Structures are given as structure tokens and as C-alpha cells.
Amino acid sequence: MMCIRxxxxxxxxxxxxxxxxxxxxxxxxxxxxxxxxxxxxxEDDLDPTDKDKEILRLLADTSFxxxxxxxxxxxxxxxxxxxxxxxxxxxxxxxxELNRAVSTIRSxxxxxxxxxxxxxxxxxxxxxxxxxxxxxxxxxLADQFGLDGGRSQEVVxxxxxxxxxxxxxxxxxxxxxxxxxxxxxxxxxxKSPRTLWTSLMFLWGAANSGSxxxxxxxxxxxxSARRIPSRARGNIFSRLQAxxxxxxxxxxKDVEVSGNQRVFQLEDYVLREMNRIRERTRSREx
Ligand SMILES: [Zn+2]
Numbered sequence: 445m446m447c448i449r450x451x452x453x454x455x456x457x458x459x460x461x462x463x464x465x466x467x468x469x470x471x472x473x474x475x476x477x478x479x480x481x482x483x484x485x486x487e488d489d490l491d492p493t494d495k496d497k498e499i500l501r502l503l504a505d506t507s508f509x510x511x512x513x514x515x516x517x518x519x520x521x522x523x524x525x526x527x528x529x530x531x532x533x534x535x536x537x538x539x540x541e542l543n544r545a546v547s548t549i550r551s552x553x554x555x556x557x558x559x560x561x562x563x564x565x566x567x568x569x570x571x572x573x574x575x576x577x578x579x580x581x582x583x584x585l586a587d588q589f590g591l592d593g594g595r596s597q598e599v600v601x602x603x604x605x606x607x608x609x610x611x612x613x614x615x616x617x618x619x620x621x622x623x624x625x626x627x628x629x630x631x632x633x634x635k636s637p638r639t640l641w642t643s644l645m646f647l648w649g650a651a652n653s654g655s656x657x658x659x660x661x662x663x664x665x666x667x668s669a670r671r672i673p674s675r676a677r678g679n680i681f682s683r684l685q686a687x688x689x690x691x692x693x694x695x696x697k698d699v700e701v702s703g704n705q706r707v708f709q710l711e712d713y714v715l716r717e718m719n720r721i722r723e724r725t726r727s728r729e730x
Pocket of ligand 1: 452
């Protein structure tokens with residue numbers, strides 16, 4: 445039988461089950477999502493570089509890690525377009541404007557629904573097309589870079605990834621509830637972001653257990669045990685190796701070569717943020 449969330453296989457009578465790792469990972473995903481939600485909702489002024497808001501960095505890194513995945517690229521493209529419009533002072537967008545600016549072979553419907561459920565946009569339908577209104581929540585991070593033109597392109601990219609990561613966390617949070625094929629098929633676009641789920645399960649799991657380092661072999665074994673295709677594995681590893689630019693993920697602090705394999709070192713903030721989330725969850729349960 446196969447784990448419905450990650451793809452791990454074991455022998456047994458049923459076709460699907462939820463493996464132990466996924467059982468444990470689910471509540472962590474839900475906590476990260478609810479923390480992201482609260483941060484976006486509660487704070488009037490969002491500064492992603494604020495040490496108390498490292499959850500925003502975790503969201504951006506989640507999206508950066510997944511950049512090469514065409515399945516989820518639509519969330520990044522939308523975030524980027526919305527931020528650009530918002531920073532130019534426009535909060536109403538028509539579907540045809542969007543079609544001119546962002547090319548995709550996918551329908552907008554599922555992605556719109558994700559953004560709507562997060563409270564980032566409101567979608568209405570006029571006679572011939574849809575209209576998208578950006579909410580104050582979507583405009584929050586745009587206000588800080590737009591009009592004076594003082595922000596660099598790297599900052600704009602990072603902020604777009606913050607929103608894209610928020611959208612991906614929404615889907616991962618849905619995947620954390622999946623127990624059946626029907627539920628899995630009702631995820632946006634009928635697809636589960638299995639590679640992202642499995643990669644974060646390993647990376648956050650390492651941080652959660654307090655270990656700063658992991659080897660390429662261990663990670664690759666973890667992914668292939670869950671039958672993540674080699675191309676998807678390669679994409680994740682190439683993202684992890686890109687860690688020193690300003691428009692790359694910041695989960696990894698350093699990569700060393702030991703023997704014939706790479707050893708990755710997690711950024712301190714990942715451990716800090718995992719610890720913070722654990723503490724919050726515990727104090728809530730009390
Ligand atoms: Zn699993």
C-alpha cells in the first residue's frame with residue numbers, strides 16, 4: 445500500500461494509508477500555516493526582515509525551493525503581477541489585463557480560489573470577464589517598495605515569493621488533511637505538491653530535531669523512498685545549492701564536501717523558527 449500524502453510504500457491489504465512521518469508532519473504544517481495566517485492578518489506593518497517575523501522568510505524560502513516546478517509556478521507569477529500592479533497604485537485588475545501580462549496554459553480558477561481563500565483578492569464576474577480586486581492584505585508588502593522605486597529587483601522577487609509561499613502553505617495545509625483519494629483529487633488543479641511536501645518533511649524535520657547538518661545521500665534516500673522522480677529530486681538539490689545570491693532560497697547556510705558527497709548546513713533561522721512554532725503550539729495546547 446502507498447501513503448496517500450508522500451508516496452511511501454509498504455506491504456499491507458489496503459491500497460492507501462498515511463505513513464508515520466506524514467502523521468507527524470501534518471500538525472507541524474498546520475501550525476506553520478496558522479502562524480503565517482496570523483502574521484499576515486494581525487500585523488499592519490509587515491517587514492519581512494524583522495527578526496520576529498521569520499515566518500515570512502520561511503514562506504519565501506518554501507516558494508524558492510519550488511521555483512523550478514511548473515505545477516506551482518502560477519502562484520509566483522500571480523503574486524509578482526499583483527505586487528507590481530499594487531505598487532503602481534492599481535488594485536483593480538481585469539482578467540484580460542492579467543492574460544496579457546502572465547502567460548500560462550492553466551486556468552486561473554483554482555489559483556484565484558487559493559488567493560481568495562487567503563483573503564488576498566476578491567474575484568467578481570462581469571458580463572464577459574472576471575475582475576480581481578486586491579485586498580489590503582495583498583497590498584501590504586507592495587506599499588513598501590513601489591512608488592519611490594527605491595527597492596531593488598531582488599526585494600521585489602523575494603516579496604513575490606513570500607506571497608507565493610503563503611499560497612503553497614495553504615495547499616500543504618489542505619494536503620495535511622488528506623486521507624482519501626477523493627480528498628487528494630479535490631486539491632487545487634487536482635494535484636498534490638508531493639515533492640514540496642516530502643522535501644519540507646525532511647528539511648523541517650531535520651531542523652525540528654535540532655540537527656543543523658544533513659548529507660545529500662540521506663536526503664536523496666528519503667526522497668527516493670517516497671518515489672520522488674529523479675528530475676524533481678535534481679530540481680530540489682539545485683535549488684539547495686543556490687544559496688549565496690540575493691534571489692535564492694536562504695534555508696541553507698553552507699555546503700561542504702565530505703568524502704564524495706555534499707553536506708548541507710541549515711541556516712540558524714530555520715531551527716529558531718521551528719522552535720518558536722513548537723513553543724507556540726505547546727502553549728496553546730496547555
Ligand atoms: Zn507519507
